């Protein structure tokens with residue numbers, strides 16, 4: 827069932843880097859920094875779930891018929907764990923279904939002899955599992971534990 831990757835998100839600016847995490851995990855996610863009314867409008871038009879830390883915005887979204895998730899805390903693993911629990915987002919990295927952390931475009935995997943690369947056909951960026959990958963894996967493992975907890 828593809829880990830429910832059909833869900834699309836609209837991430838409030840206050841949640842900063844969560845948008846990149848969702849993209850790495852393969853979720854179509856846009857970042858929003860601006861007017862609340864327009865944010866809700868965009869979510870309606872594009873069928874996106876709003877992620878926010880702002881209770882007022884959360885209540886307003888729900889009132890407008892937009893699905894929203896109220897997030898608390900600043901810890902990335904905790905936020906991802908909560909989304910895993912509430913929205914059933916997958917915390918498994920899928921090399922064939924991952925998006926550009928910068929521009930949200932689907933990445934193409936290029937298998938190499940020494941290492942695989944992921945290339946964005948939109949912005950041209952290339953990615954590989956460098957030193958930072960250990961850190962990404964660690965946070966995802968932490969998130970899985972949190973997701974299982976409650």
Ligand SMILES: [Zn+2]
Nearest residue numbers: 926929946949
């Ligand atoms: Zn890109």
